[in-house]
Amino acid sequence: MAMATAPVHSVAPTVAKVRSRTLFQSFIASPPRYLKSPPPKLSLSSAKIVASAAGASVAVELEKRTTDSSKSKSLPFRVGHGFDLHRLEPGYPLIIGGINIPHDRGCEAHSDGDVLLHCVVDAILGALGLPDIGQIFPDTDPKWKGAASSVFMKEAVKLMHEAGYELGNLDATLILQRPKLSPHKEAIRANLCELLGADPSVVNLKAKTHEKVDSLGENRSIAAHTVVLLMKK
Numbered sequence: 130m131a132m133a134t135a136p137v138h139s140v141a142p143t144v145a146k147v148r149s150r151t152l153f154q155s156f157i158a159s160p161p162r163y164l165k166s167p168p169p170k171l172s173l174s175s176a177k178i179v180a181s182a183a184g185a186s187v188a189v190e191l192e193k194r195t196t197d198s199s200k201s202k203s204l205p206f207r208v209g210h211g212f213d214l215h216r217l218e219p220g221y222p223l224i225i226g227g228i229n230i231p232h233d234r235g236c237e238a239h240s241d242g243d244v245l246l247h248c249v250v251d252a253i254l255g256a257l258g259l260p261d262i263g264q265i266f267p268d269t270d271p272k273w274k275g276a277a278s279s280v281f282m283k284e285a286v287k288l289m290h291e292a293g294y295e296l297g298n299l300d301a302t303l304i305l306q307r308p309k310l311s312p313h314k315e316a317i318r319a320n321l322c323e324l325l326g327a328d329p330s331v332v333n334l335k336a337k338t339h340e341k342v343d344s345l346g347e348n349r350s351i352a353a354h355t356v357v358l359l360m361k362k
């Protein structure tokens with residue numbers, strides 16, 4: 130049956146292919162200017178990131194990044210996505226966005242296990258084209274054990290400014306079955322704004338349950354997604 134119908138339809142796809150090829154070829158011949166732009170110039174990326182927490186400091190070697198931005202302008206906008214998930218275990222504090230939330234369990238994790246700040250950091254680093262939070266603050270380094278995640282946030286914001294960007298807007302979604310976040314949402318958002326140095330109008334925070342299914346829905350884990358838009362200053 131397929132054989133019989135093939136000749137009938139053979140002309141249209143051929144025309145479509147020719148048109149697609151022509152468009153593609155003209156796109157390649159003259160790409161939009163934003164596709165010619167290199168990653169932003171980052172002063173630290175060619176050498177070391179130095180951050181300090183609780184009196185300790187660490188230098189993290191990063192791979193050399195493209196720094197030659199002299200040939201063309203850097204992107205006017207950069208978007209980044211972050212995701213994080215932590216197990217919830219009894220006997221640990223539950224820290225979300227730097228706020229201690231009363232609960233029967235918390236995050237057993239490297240640093241303070243702040244799932245929201247971790248994924249916001251990853252979103253900013255992603256937008257800048259940098260390695261993720263695990264590479265910059267490796268959990269194999271005892272110097273970061275118990276460090277407040279606000280330290281990672283401040284470092285990410287510093288990197289953003291050094292690259293010549295500022296926050297356009299941020300949208301984050303927390304996923305957890307319990308406890309209810311509505312009484313704490315404004316405190317979390319206010320702290321997030323302070324850490325970002327951003328106006329509340331550009332920082333949005335949402336929370337969802339996981340319909341009682343899987344580890345998220347069974348109060349055994351917590352997760353967060355974040356999308357950021359950075360704008361060239």
Ligand SMILES: [Zn+2]
Nearest residue numbers: 213243244247
């Ligand atoms: Zn994390």
